[in-house]
Amino acid sequence: MEKFQAKNPDFEAVVRDSFARQPFMAHVNAEMTALAPGVCELKTVRMTELTQQHGFFHGGLVVSLADSAAGYAAYSLFPPSSTVLTVDLKTNFLNPANGQMLKAVGTVISEGDKLYHVKAEAFSIDNGKEKLCLTGLFTMMCLQGKSDGVAVDGK
Amino acid sequence: MEKFQAKNPDFEAVVRDSFARQPFMAHVNAEMTALAPGVCELKTVRMTELTQQHGFFHGGLVVSLADSAAGYAAYSLFPPSSTVLTVDLKTNFLNPANGQMLKAVGTVISEGDKLYHVKAEAFSIDNGKEKLCLTGLFTMMCLQGKSDGVAVDGK
Amino acid sequence: MEKFQAKNPDFEAVVRDSFARQPFMAHVNAEMTALAPGVCELKTVRMTELTQQHGFFHGGLVVSLADSAAGYAAYSLFPPSSTVLTVDLKTNFLNPANGQMLKAVGTVISEGDKLYHVKAEAFSIDNGKEKLCLTGLFTMMCLQGKSDGVAVDGK
Amino acid sequence: MEKFQAKNPDFEAVVRDSFARQPFMAHVNAEMTALAPGVCELKTVRMTELTQQHGFFHGGLVVSLADSAAGYAAYSLFPPSSTVLTVDLKTNFLNPANGQMLKAVGTVISEGDKLYHVKAEAFSIDNGKEKLCLTGLFTMMCLQGKSDGVAVDGK
DSSP: OOOOOOSSTTHHHHHHHHHHTOHHHHHTTOEEEEEETTEEEEEEEOOGGGBOTTSSBOHHHHHHHHHHHHHHHHHTTSOSSEEEEEEEEEEEEOSOOOSSEEEEEEEEEEEOSSEEEEEEEEEEEETTEEEEEEEEEEEEEEEETOOSSSOOOOO | OOOOOOSSTTHHHHHHHHHHTOHHHHHTTOEEEEEETTEEEEEEEOOGGGBOTTSSBOHHHHHHHHHHHHHHHHHTTSOSSEEEEEEEEEEEEOSOOOSSEEEEEEEEEEEOSSEEEEEEEEEEEETTEEEEEEEEEEEEEEEETOOSSSOOOOO | OOOOOOSSTTHHHHHHHHHHTOHHHHHTTOEEEEEETTEEEEEEEOOGGGBOTTSSBOHHHHHHHHHHHHHHHHHTTSOSSEEEEEEEEEEEEOSOOOSSEEEEEEEEEEEOSSEEEEEEEEEEEETTEEEEEEEEEEEEEEEETOOSSSOOOOO | OOOOOOSSTTHHHHHHHHHHTOHHHHHTTOEEEEEETTEEEEEEEOOGGGBOTTSSBOHHHHHHHHHHHHHHHHHTTSOSSEEEEEEEEEEEEOSOOOSSEEEEEEEEEEEOSSEEEEEEEEEEEETTEEEEEEEEEEEEEEEETOOSSSOOOOO
């Protein structure tokens, strides 16, 4: 896997600040547990509110965590004064997410001027044992000269 | 678009009961606003808790609503004593979901013994005006002889 | 479905010229059978060389036809002096492509400055009866100021 | 990455025989260059007939090679007397496929009774230097008790 260099020396502060301004991530109890150039890890702990009818983490929640992990993996490589939007995502569900904790890891595969291709995986963790429950590909767009704090339009 | 027939005369009660047992859908304030054989519509109203850093509905939330709409569109066509799991999903984000309400509509495209292909679209609604913000394809698996109320394994 | 306007009055000549310079489309016997702003239809006739081990059109061939149809549907809306590249694609296979003819139709869903979202469907045609065998979503990139006739890089 | 065991001691003969009965793979000059339980590699050499208007390998051709590599990676793990169909595929195009040779590698990620999730990557090779040009996820269906040599229906 290629190693990527951050273009913004303040990438960590910028990414963590943006994550803190995603109310939906707080609503699903997510925390950013690791961050490096091109890689972001998020975790959430099982609450009944995050489950579906079989008692697993809801598939949409798993995708949500993977999407934010993928977006911030990309965003960590963006230049200053830019923001990020998801263009598309695609995920396969490999196993039910039936553990006590859910972890999503986004890893940039390829970077361009405007488009970043990112892989994300989600793991269900039960008594410390990890099981891959989702793998996916995400296309992220870098919007330069746009604020991360107000409404933007990726078109 | 092909018209589909329900195989379970009680499909409406079965689907609505299952939806009511998805705590995550309640956590994101979603309601089932329409249901017919092969078609399901869900809506949620904007709350700050559902948004991301630009103030839009979070992309993961939009996918979550689309996933449940797609799953229940398929489930409405399943035989009695079965349950549903998402195999994979893929979505394109066409416009930011910046309205006051979000609507997702799942529509079955094709049915088999075990696999159902479903299209889902999500619309952001602002002052009654709808804007398509997501379109996606979902593969749903029909698990016969499995309960919808306890842990199942799609493998 | 939204109606789109061509930005290039010569779009038809430009698109047909580009298609004629895709040797792979000739290799799979494809013809452009319809073209309008935002819509492109391609067809190929069954030859043994296009099939897989069950005697169906090979899934990769079906995707290939859909990809070119989607790309030229987008390209028909591009401004002059631009070219097109596929960013990503995602397809569900609904039925085996077992007919005598294969038709792919690309239809633009949404256009931006740089990214176009396109739906494509492929139909297997047997004795004049059409069967939907593939549905997919394609993201196409508009590269302005780049030639359609020499090597380009979408990054 | 999990290691998988072949269930059919004759998997290599079975897979290579099936590949030899895909006329489309011969039409695009593809050869099976490696095979192990859960892993399949295919290669093709650049011919003008495989290219698009910029002189790159056509994106559809790249997907075709990846699709067959993914399908045979899965098929290598199937029990005797079964066959394989692609349920869905999703790919990101990372770099133009502008080399003299194209290589696709399919690798099984997860196996079930009926569904296999497979990753595939394609590399453009120029003067021995490999460049990742496509990454994708494929869902493959195992049809037991069906012949690999006659028409089958995955539904």
